Amino acid sequence: MFNLFILLSERLGIIMILAFLLVNMRFFRDLIEKRTLKSQIWLFIIFSLFVVIANLTGVEISSSKEIVTPLILTELPQSDSIANTRMLVITTASLTAGPYVGLLVGLVGGLHRVIFGGFSDYFYIVSSVLIGYLIGVLGDKVKKNNLYPSTFWVAVLSFLAELIQMAFIFAFHGFGLIKLIFVPMILLNTIGSCLFIEILKTYLSNERQLRAVQTKDVLELANKTLPYFRHGLDFDSAEHVCKIIKKYTNFDAVGLTDRVNVLAHVGAGQDHHIAGEPVITDLSKTVIASGHEKLAHSKEEIGCPHQDCPLTSAIVCPLQVNKKTIGALKLYFCAEQEMTVVEENLVRGLAMIFSGQLAIGIAEQQTSLVNEAEIRALQVQINPHFFFNAINTIGALMRVNVSEAHRALMQLSTFFRLSLKNGQAKEITLDQEKRYVSAYTGIEELRFPHKFKIDYQISVPDSTLLPSFCLQIFVENAIKHAFKGRKTGNKIIINLSQKKDYLQILVSDNGVGIKPEILKRLGQEPISESGGSGTALYNLNKRLIGLYGTNSQLHIKTGEKGTTFQTEIPLKQAEKNDFEG
Template identity: 70%
Template sequence: MFNLLILLAERLGFIMILAFLLVNTSFFRNLIKKRTHKSQFWLVVIFSIFVIISNLTGVEITNSKEVIMPIIITKLSQSYSIANTRTLVITTASLTGGAGVGMLVGLIGGLHRFIFSNFSDSFYIISSVLIGFLVGKIGDRVRGKQLYPDIFWVGILGLAAELIQMTFIGIFRGFDLVKLIIIPMGLLNTVGSCLFIEILKTYMSNERQLRAVQTKDVLELTNKTLPYFRKGLDLNSAKHVCEIIKKYTNFDAVGITDKVNVLAHVGAGADHHIATEPVLTDLSKTVILTGKKRLAYSKGEIGCPHANCPLAAAIVVPLQVNQQTIGALKVYFTDPEKLTVVEKNLVDGLGTIFSGQLAIGIAEEQSSLIKEAEIRALQGQISPHFFFNALNTIAALMRVDVEKARMAVMQLSVFFRSSLKNGQEKEVSLKNEKEHVDAYMNLENLRFPDRFHLEYQIEVSPQVLIPAFCLQIFVENAVHHAFKGQKGGKKIFLTIKAYNHDYFQISVQDKGMGIKQQILSQLLKKPIKQTNGTGTALYNLNRRLIGLYGSISQIKINSSHQGTSFTVLIPWQFEKEELSS
């Protein structure tokens, strides 16, 4: 019995080596993660090969209970028996693939045992199928939501499977044979089943941990590279990204290309893989052309024409936006053995993330261009609004006071000079905007002397940035709409002061008649056609403020019969001269 135990232990070791090699293949790991018809088919094929190997490498037992150990059993006498690991394979097949897989593997194993023993001992077919069915059903029930049952249940099922087999052997071949083989085969089947499932569990657990680490690495790199890729794929962004990847990984070199040229290369081979020069390697050219990932395990596969290039292995993935390849991410190794599954998965993740970052950057750039075009179109609407009023003023003055008309022309010149200058920018300094407003008010007061009074209360730097034409629109609105029917007291107060660390506040208040509720409810939401003024300038300004700074900066209106105030919050920003000083 002891000799038989040792011999079967050797067979078990052989099966465990095969199991270990099998688990190390991604093909097999993918099969056991999810049960589909396709995966179960391949599991039947794989475990059927194992069960046949178990039959062929068994230990022969003669009528006299003599143990014979051939290298491979090709033919078995009808009077001889065989001790092997077949039940172990059927058990693990059932636990791995379910009752269906276990039954088919048991059927194949039993048929093979029946055929190569000169068509004797047909009961092995029934016992093997029964073991596959029972172990698979009970295993699925006790495993719950886990991929496999606990080791305790694996041991119980392994032992139960062998006891079922021993029962059939005892009935059809006699219990003397059972006494000889029950302990070695029962022990080894139980231990072997536990070892096989434990190998699977350990490897799958390590794989999950590895994926978690890789995910963490990818997320860290994503966070560090996002600010650069959002600016687009250019020399500057590519250089910074390559330096970040090189710093936080074990790659010997990192490169990024566009469709034609090298944008950056950091690490080994930087002396001849130079930014702004054409892509050198055949590998990168193929990836850019096909849009598919490629791996190289030798210098020849990389295809660098430089004789002394130290790069010996590489992973190149395409960078794609809207399913169009716009470049490639390349990582290199000076030793091919460094190119492992870990590196492959990491680079795959980086390629996907970087493609997404570039897509975000392009989308943001397009959105910014659209907003820029919209702002310039809105600014074009603002200038004509005042232009015709100014011409009417000058025309009237030339009939009664030429000197005032000359002053009006000069003020109009100042106004439109600042309009042209400010119109080129989304934001201008408070100093420039105030000069613009002053020119406007001078023109109005030349036409209507002492009718309107604008008072400033400014508590912020004149270099602070505000949206172009912002103050002028508020003041012009007050001049034209706040004081209708009011003879005196036409005062406008313009206050600019700090609000908090992030924003300052602009407030324009008049002592006018207020805004009717019907109009107030529609103002800023759409141009109002029912009034003398359409409200287009305020509506457009509100859209600009929201587009530039978000909803926090939208115009707030407070109106009553005592007057109206317009208030906005603007983020603190200064002209470069203010920052440098």
């Protein structure tokens, strides 16, 4: 029995090494986080290969109960038996991928065992299928809301799986074989299952923590650099941003460029990477020309013509506005080391946020030149309070729900992207406007869960054109002002219908109404005391009149049961080539 224990320990080590290599693969970790049909098919294939390996690396036990120890079993006489880690693989497949994958992996393992053993001992098919399904069902019940059961339950279920297998073996082979294999197989397969699941838990936990750290770092730096990028990409803003990044990261040098010149370079190499002079490194020129990020692991790959340049590794990301590269963010190390995943993702995140901030700043500068541009500036301007509130909300979520924080960050990114894209047009489609409203309300719902509900009552196609951001302004006004003192039961109804050749827009709420002294001024002049929405409604009314005439100006009805904003504009449809449904 002791010899068998040692030999099975060696086989267990093989499976654990394979498991360790497997969880190091990003592809595998993505599969086990969500049970989709595609992921379960892949997990079935992977664990089926594992269960075949478990059979091939088993320990052969002859009919005289002698242990035969070939490195790999190529055949098994019908009179002989095999001690292996098959149950370990079936159990872990059931616990990670669910009962159906466990059942199918058990079927593959049982069939292979029967074929491998000269088409004898058909009971292995039944026992393996039963164990795979049963452990999967029980595992789903005891894990509750977690991705996997606790270590205690993994041990209990693994022990149960081996007990069921031993019961089948006892029924068909008697007590002689059970006496030899019972303790080693139960002990090692239970330990092995626990180790396998713990390896998965550890890697996934570390990865979530890593994502949280990356998100937190990006948000903190974005928060500190926002005031500078809002004024555009110039020498002054670039120098301040580079100093901030250098201070809060471990990079040896940080640089920013436009398409031609170095705007700022802080840290190692600043004696020859000088602000105002042309970009000199081949790496940066390639990134600016191609619009794709590049990694360099040597001085040669960086391509600096200065012989004494201390920079030896780098990551350079393009800064893009409206899909056009306007410059590059460059971060360097002096030591000959490779960028870690943390550092690479940090730089990528910063480049994306900086590009968005620059786009906002550029849009604001351009829109201040002429009257039409001035109106567009009001369309795309992002309220800094909204931005900072969103960042604070995401920061708070990172402490309790990393996945939700990541989703919120993606919503914020979508909100900025749509702001920039749609803000350049006088009119956008209803579909685009609804997506923008959805991005805005998704962020607000994180701050005020279940506070409001939006009801769309729409009888016109999604290709219908309307002034950009008009629905969002109405919704924002209602969320900020209509429901004061009420945390639930708040409704916003968006009604769009055709009225002859016009589109009638009605946005209603069941809020507290508008004070008479505010109502007579609302939409007719900027109202600073209303917290900003009065200005937004004034600008919207101005746009409506400028685009469609005085017949389309805002009409407001209010009372104790709520407020309704109404306008009618000419009914138009977007061209098929322009409509993004």
